[in-house]
Amino acid sequence: MMGPTPTNRMLLVFITGFAFLFIFPSLCSLANPYFGALFIRIFPSTIIFRIMEHFQNDDLEYLVDDFYDFDDFEHDDPFAGPEFLRASADFDSVDSDFEDDFESNKLKTDTSAMEARNGKDIQGIPWERLNFTRNKYRETRLKQYINYESIGGSSEGVEKECLQVEKGNTFYAFQFNTRLVKSTIVHFQLRNLLWATSKHDVYLMQNYSVMHWSSLLRKGKEVLNVAKPIVPSVERPGLLSQQLSRVQISTMAVKENLMVAGGFQGELICKHLNQPGVAFSTKLTTDDNAITNAVDVYRCPGGAMRVMAANNDAQIRMFDAETFSSLNCFAFDWSVNNTSVSPDGKLLAVLGDSVECLIAEAQSGKVTGTLKGHLDYSFASAWHPNGNILATGNQDTTCRLWDIRNLSKSLAILKGRMGAIRALKFTSDGRFLAMAEPADFVHVFDTESGYIKCQEIDFFGETAGISFSPDTESLFVGVADHTYGSLLEFNRRRHNRYLDSIL
Structure with a gap:
């Protein structure tokens, strides 16, 4: 998960941009919002992300959040976004009263299914x-997007091996988009920052806040503020709990009323959603390159709940979810970017800075299988509910499907449109697999068709996370963007329903 040293050119862009802010603060004051908009156009978040991509992990800071914290950029300014649109638009042609329109009524920024129809x-x-159509901009975006690769040329020529799919299906129909909550991300390679606990309840990261969104009430609420001191409430002898502050959440999981979050400096935070405060918090490692890349909550074969964390220090750690005592620590030969446990709690998928993925015993950490086929580093995995199929997502722009009973070759290879596969989720009934790219696209595959039938969800912005509701009725997509950051909601289509027929 380490990137190359930044080039002088990238550093020059970065330093010049921020020097502009500090040398000419009066130009970027609230009295001069258009200079703020100009800066966004010159140094948009996509450039900041590209700069982030070329830093070492231990040098990365929460640049995107701090950049957005400037009051000048809090306006829903049509001149400023979305960031991707700055290259093609003739901003002077936009009606001058449009910004005032947005500021006078924020609710207009939300979109319902009826409005979309x-x-x-x-x-x-x-x-x-704007001076161009959506289709024209999409065409330009596909041509200009540069996928990040840890191993150069890893995505070249992969199309010929990939499954030919039938696009144009609609398994989940658009229901609502809100900008009252805005997803944000810390690290460009980590996108598991959104979880649905019901078809009406979603948890997501927004800057330094864990937010709860109720799609029923159309209302957001802060659940946890990690910029403030975090004092764990559980006190037990021998428990290595620590007070934390200003944690930059890099990854998150929410299951069975337990929220677990990993931090940019190796932190682990556990909170019961039905109880005040934080139950447990600690720093997992003092390693300089300590980012917590993935967390998971699962039940072991005996029924006890466990918490698992994977770190850049090449280790996976297990904790008891009731006492938060440390149970196991497994070491590997490379940074572990993602890990997930099989539905029966027996097997562990281990993915990281290697072209190979591993299958290990969850109890002992013993490696029992090696998955070979990917051409770059992997950052996402998901188990089919039947426990036999594992999906892995890679920077070579593919998702590979593996049958755990025969690991000699992947069952199928699924291809994205333009970037790495950063997040994967199966529905709880196993009917659909959602596959997210770093930006712009989420693909939903029908597993019963052999993954041949696909729905392509097309938007503009960085993908912060994807999540199906436990009852499979809803699919949520977090979009990270300064202006158009939002939460997209889709509802499962049931063709035998009367309501579906009239809509």
């Missing part, structure tokens, strides 16, 4: 006021 863009992007 009547022609409104699901993200509220005013294409009719």
